[in-house]
Amino acid sequence: MPETKNRIKIARSFGSASNSYDVSARLQRFSGKHLMPWLPNRNDLTVLDLGAGTGFFTDILAGSYHRVIGLDFSKKMLHFAQKSRNNNIHWLEADAHHIPLQDQSIDLIYSNLMIQWCNPLEDVVQEILRVLKPGGLFIFTTLTDGTLYELKSSWAQVDDDRHVINFKREQELLAMFDSPRSKLLQHQCQDIVLEYENVLHLAHELKGLGANQVPAKGNKGLAGKDKWQKMTASYQDFQExxxxxPATYKVFSGLMVKLSD
Ligand SMILES: C[S@@+](CC[C@H](N)C(=O)[O-])C[C@H]1O[C@@H](n2cnc3c(N)ncnc32)[C@H](O)[C@@H]1O
Incomplete structure (x- = not known):
């Protein structure tokens, strides 16, 4: 139940950012394009973009593949995508933990910077394996532990609340995707360091993306403004x-195949 509530909050947060998302999405553009060389070079495939957001990459996929579905649990994101993208895409409002598609109906699932929002991620992986055909591919990026460590450690000087989401460790991802039912054919980890004029600029970018919702965040201690000033003073230690x-993003890219039963 708490997870369902968290998901509703996350969906709302992304929804409220649907109009500002595309101008803030520099990391997402980079990581999504980075996956392109892994895409299969044939067009008769049914493709699912899991966590499609504003549909930027769904639209690119629709240029190459026969049938493309863009799934997201934010109604507002889907509304934005529907009015701005190619009209042959099928849009689906759904939670990745319960994908409303038939078993073994999808050839390829593409997912850019979405699965770090999923908890428990294991349930989403089971859904991915259920809807993929044997031999089907899951091509994805996510973020790993250490992402936004500058922000996390600056907040740690102020209080012990959670201000940055819990990212999985690389080893956890490797164990999850290399399993009796699937094999991770390729993976890569990259540190991407983005630069900001100040800490407010970073906070605005996260808000513009809708990526500022931290599940089960506490709210105790000093008043908001005092805390913020203390945190930004600590962040000065990282100033170049x-x-x-700088803000560091640890991007994990993977190409997984579903094995035959
Ligand atoms: C960072 S955005 C990435 C959007 C898009 N893939 C891109 O590359 O621009 C993450 C998206 O995943 C969606 N999302 C997060 N958790 C989800 C879930 N459990 N089920 C469906 N969509 C989810 C959010 O609503 C948001 O649109």
Whole structure:
């Protein structure tokens, strides 16, 4: 039940960012394009974009594949996608933990920077394996532990609340995708460091993406403004000689195949 409530909050947060998302999505554009070389070079496939957001990559997939479905649990994201993208895409409002598609009906699932929001992720992986045909592919990016460590450690100087979501460790992902039912054919880990004029710029970008909803975040201690000032003062320790503020994103990309039963 708490997980369902968290998902509703996450969906709302992404929904409220549907109009600002595309201008803030520099990391998402980079990571999504990075997956392109792994896409199969044949067009007779049924493809699912899991966590399609504003549909930027769903639209690219629809340019190459026979049947493309864009799934997201945010109604507003889907509304934005529907009015801005190719009209041969099938849009599906659903939670990745309960994909309303038949067993073994999908050839390829593409998912860019979505699964880090899923809890328990194991349930989503089971759904992915259920809807994929044997030999079907899951091509994805996610973020791993250490992402936004500058922000996390700056907040740790202020209080012990959770201000950054819990990202999985690389080893946990490897164990989850290399299983008796699936094999991770390729994977890559990359540190992407984005630069910000100040900490407010980083906070605005996360809000513009809708990526500022942290499940079960506490709210105790000093008043918001005091906490914020203390945190930004700590973040100064990371300021680079040129004056910019870095934020590190640990991007994990994977190409998994579903094995035959
Ligand atoms: C960071 S955005 C990425 C969007 C898109 N893939 C892109 O590359 O721009 C994450 C998206 O996943 C969706 N999402 C998060 N958790 C989800 C879930 N459990 N089921 C369906 N969609 C989910 C959010 O609503 C949001 O649109």
């Amino acid at each position: 000689p040129g004056g910019v503020y």
